[in-house]
Amino acid sequence: NPPYGERMVKDNIDELWITFPDPQPRDGKAKKRLASSELLKKYRLFAQKDCMVHLKTDSKFLFDYTLKDVLKAEGLEIISMSEDVYKDFLSGPLIEVQTFYEKIWLKDGLKIHYLQFRLNP
Numbered sequence: 488n489p490p491y492g493e494r495m496v497k498d499n500i501d502e503l504w505i506t507f508p509d510p511q512p513r514d515g516k517a518k519k520r521l522a523s524s525e526l527l528k529k530y531r532l533f534a535q536k537d538c539m540v541h542l543k544t545d546s547k548f549l550f551d552y553t554l555k556d557v558l559k560a561e562g563l564e565i566i567s568m569s570e571d572v573y574k575d576f577l578s579g580p581l582i583e584v585q586t587f588y589e590k591i592w593l594k595d596g597l598k599i600h601y602l603q604f605r606l607n608p
Contacts, residue, residue, distance in 0.1 A: 499533050499534075499535075500530075500533055500534045500535060500538055501534070501535045501537075501538055501539070502538065502539045502540075502541070503530060503534065503538060503539070503540045503541070503606070504540075504541045504543070505521045505522055505540065505541065505542045505543070505544075506541075506543045506544075506586050506589075507543065507544055507545060507586055507588045507589060507592075508520070508521040508522070508544065508549070510544065510546035510548050510549035510552075512546075512548050512549075517552075517556075520549065520552065520553075521542075522540075522542050522549070522552075522553040522557055522602075523557060524557055524560070524561060527540075527557065527561070527606065530606060531606060531607060534606050534607075536607055537605055537606075537607065538605070538606040538607065539566070539603060539604075539605060539606070540602075540603070540604050540605075540606050541601070541602070541603050542600075542601065542602040542603075542604075543572070543581070543589075543599065543600070543601050544599070544600050544601075545588070545589070545592040545597045545598070545599055545600070546600070547570075547598075547600065549600075550570070550600035550602065553602055554568070554602060558602070558604055563604050563605060563606070563607075564604060564605040565602065565603070565604050566603040566604055566605065567601070567602075567603040568601060568602050568603070569600065569601045570598060570600055571598045571599070571600075572598075572599040572600070572601045573593070573598075573599060574598075581601060
């Protein structure tokens with residue numbers, strides 16, 4: 488049997504949204520982060536060449552980790568970023584579509600962070 492990714496249809500996904508994942512902040516959990524280098528390699532197996540990835544999170548830790556330890560380390564092109572989506576964006580799906588958890592975090596006064604980047608360098 489071929490590895491999992493090879494059984495999937497190559498070039499099938501052109502956009503990937505990662506919304507409010509568990510940040511996995513403990514040491515040794517980096518491989519489980521949905522925006523980790525490990526998982527980006529797996530996404531590449533079925534994503535189109537210029538696949539756009541959107542990460543929306545309330546976790547400053549995950550935002551910083553993805554920005555510094557993943558995107559910059561891999562030389563990925565950052566298209567858009569915000570440390571406070573509701574301050575930086577006035578309209579559009581980024582603020583108009585809210586997850587269950589996002590509504591909770593907003594009520595608690597937490598900032599919502601956002602990164603948009605191309606999956607392949």
